[in-house]
Amino acid sequence: MAEVRYEAASRLYPGSEIPAVNELNLDITDGELLVLVGPSGSGKSTALRMLAGLETVTSGSVHINDVDVTLKPPQDRDIAMVFQNYALYPSMTVAENMGFALKQAKVPKEKRNELVREAARILDLEPYLDRKPKNLSGGQRQRVAMGRAIVREPQVFLMDEPLSNLDAKLRVQTRTELADLQARLGVTTVYVTHDQVEAMTMGDRVAVLKDGKLQQVDRPRTLYSRPANRFVAGFIGSPAMNLVEVDRQKGGFSLGGVDVPLNDETTAAVAAASGSSMTVGVRPEHLALGSSGLAGKVTVVEELGSESYVHVSVSHQGSDEVLVVRSGGETDIERGDTVHIGFNGPMHVFGTDGERLGS
Amino acid sequence: MATAVISHEEEVRRLQRREGWKRRLPILPALLFTIAVTQIPFLFTLFYSLTDWRIDTVDPRQFVGVENYVSLSGDKFFLDAAWISVQMTVMAVMGSLIVGTGLALLLDRKFFGQGFIRTLLITPFLVMPVVAGFMWKTQMFNATFGVINWVLNTIGIDSIEFATKYPLASVVVVLIWQWSPFMMLIVLAGLQGQDASVLEAARVDGATAWGTFRQITFPQLRPFLELGTLLGAIYLIQVYDHIEVIVGGQPGAKNLPFYIAQRSIGGGNRFGLASSYSIIVVIASIIIANIGLRVLSGLLEDNS
Structure with a gap:
């Protein structure tokens, strides 16, 4: 004891x-x-x-x-x-x-x-x-x-x-x-x-x-x-959380030309923070492939049987960012396909010092 | 079909034979040379030991069978020399093993100038035996100029003629001085092969420093200590130079090799008899070497 x-x-x-x-x-x-x-x-x-x-x-x-x-x-x-x-x-x-x-x-x-x-x-x-x-x-x-x-x-x-x-x-x-x-x-x-x-x-x-x-x-x-x-966001979780640098702006953020809203508490915290940029984190299971949304090209498909992870390269602020999206098993998606990504879960936002902003 | 199969097998056998010779051929010159310089003289010695050959008489050499060997059991000088051999070898091996282990334990930790100190500690082993003997005889043991007697004099003790008064001890001290570095290197190899986390585990488990050494370090060192003992014994049983230089022909420190030389080329001229002594030493050495090789192969198996 x-x-x-x-x-x-x-x-x-x-x-x-x-x-x-x-x-x-x-x-x-x-x-x-x-x-x-x-x-x-x-x-x-x-x-x-x-x-x-x-x-x-x-x-x-x-x-x-x-x-x-x-x-x-x-x-x-x-x-x-x-x-x-x-x-x-x-x-x-x-x-x-x-x-x-x-x-x-x-x-x-x-x-x-x-x-x-x-x-x-x-x-x-x-x-x-x-x-x-x-x-x-x-x-x-x-x-x-x-x-x-x-x-x-x-x-x-x-x-x-x-x-x-x-x-x-x-x-x-x-x-x-x-x-x-x-x-x-x-x-x-x-x-x-x-x-x-x-x-x-x-x-x-x-x-x-x-x-x-x-x-x-x-x-x-x-x-x-x-x-x-x-x-911690990047270290915990497998595959790792998608972390993307975006401009700090009111009410949400823009990723590859698509505007994504944030909840009120996070918006308030972002507004109170300093710096011109921030990091947005989304776990692969909180992204979904659909018919509309952020467009990108599939670079890798990892098939794990019960699920698969699709690596999608999207153009963001003039460079290519790879987002990992969890998808169902036995997917028909192949390398080279063009897909659309939707955001359907909690967003994590981190300030320029790396600390979490909001809930 | 049948002939084809046989010729294939023969071909394989031929290739294997050629492969065997490819491996044997490079060591053949060294092997032949070794046989020439060790085995031929040995056979001569064996033959001489069965004769009464001496070169100071005109009598022809006669075959006497095992008479030389039979006479050994009653030869007081031979038995004395054999006993000195045993004492000298045991004391020198044990002494250098203890000193060497102590030095190895001290060296097996990090400190400033470690490499330099280690090199200094190895040097006695690199000194030629004759030089080592002279150095100790004149610079250390000498009653008039010797360092040891100078130290004794300064603390009020009269000079001692070490080489005359304690001939065996004097030779053994020099042998320990020369052979401790050898033992140190062997033990150090054993110590450095130890897993540091095993020692940490012992600390966490509550073992004292002495307890750790006795229960963990020492059992791991055992094969290294055995190896050191046997290699040391094989060499130290044949010591001659140190005895010749430090105590010369005086009694008290004559081992078998020295006595053999004295009875033959050293003026005794009894080559037949001396040869029989040599055979005895060779047999003793072979027995020790055999045990040594067994320990060595055990050590190698343990590590694989």
Whole structure:
């Protein structure tokens, strides 16, 4: 049972001028699975390692259960970590790997074996307890790394891209298993990934980082429907949101010569903003192909079976912009066709500073 | 049809044979040379060891069978030299392994001037054995000019004739000095092959620094330590130069190779007997080398 709190926590690497993690403020509630997501170099792993005690916090503080652990070594934080490459002890068997932390804590052998067997049962690792890590498959190694963490019953689980070394199919399967296991154990978990699909499907809440700065932290659905800025809008969602630069004008915007109205609240926010341009974002499912509307040429058709994504090149402010439109499966549209795009859903508008304007 | 099939198979066999020779041919000169310079002298030695050949008498060389070998068990000088050999090899290997591991642990972290320090630490291994022996004998051990005695004198201790008083220890110290860099390089390779996140995992799991070394680093280093031990032993069992230079012919530090030389070309002139000693050393070395190769192949399998 633990809450985790980052208070203006920063990590500045010696010789660097820009902090890898910049004044991170984050409250993680008890039992929550919080996902830190961002592109590489965003500081998400560094933030996790600061919580683990493997990375020095150069300013600010980190708290577990209202205890300031900023200066405590990893072994005094009661945390368990799953590493990207699993970091299993190569000279030890699966059972020894899983019991290692308990052995360091001087837990009696009998109790230790019992706990290891229990964890092995949960993770279907019982037949492999006497094997060495090198004789296991990738998925099995991943489960051993998980087992090593859950055996300890720690305050917090830290997971650093634990699924990135698995093949695509196993990753999807393990993803749900892991989220389910976390919910059952009810242990507060901080989970790092660069994969926004993983973040969206697993996280109770998702924190998006970029260049060491927290961009937005919210429930996956809110991140998707109300991105706080242009970066989050483009990062969350697959395929990505269509983002187009347009002139700032009253009441709506003009895209490729077609005027699109905005709702009242957004209109007011746009009117209050500064700058001559703004960015408009529309998700592919909020665009539709029809008989009238913005005309464009099809450049690519991605058929996914149940649906398809049509890439349409439209002429806008003297250059070509590609808009991705979601369409039904088994479409007859082909590359080179001329199509018309209609707008039928929420618009996201971002000011020149990238921040969201309006609701 | 039938003849066509057979000729096809023959063609394949011919091609395979030619492929085999293509691979063998380039190493053939080196192989022949090695056989010429090692195996022919070895066969001569084997033959001499079965004779009573000595060059200081006019008696003709006579075949005596295994008599030389039988006499070894009662030869006090031979047994002494064999015992010195064992002591010297074990102490020098263990000593250089411990010092080398310590240096490797210190070098396996980032600090300013790391590359320079590493190069400096390797240099003793690059010094010629005879030069190393002379350097230690005159500059370090010498009772009048030696650095060690100068240090002892300044703290009020009388000079000690190290090479005379402690001949075996003196030779072993120099051997450790020369061989520690070799062990250091082997252990360093093992340390740098370690996965950094494994050590981090151990920290998160609550292991102390010593606990991490004992439970994780050391088991991973084991094959490297075994390799170092065996390669070191194969070389150090044949030490001659250091003994010759530092302690010369005086008793207390004569190992088998030195004794062999003394009994034959060094004035003893008993070539038949000395040859039998050599055969014993060769057999001992082959046994060690065999164990060594097995360890080495185990190491390579582990990494694949």
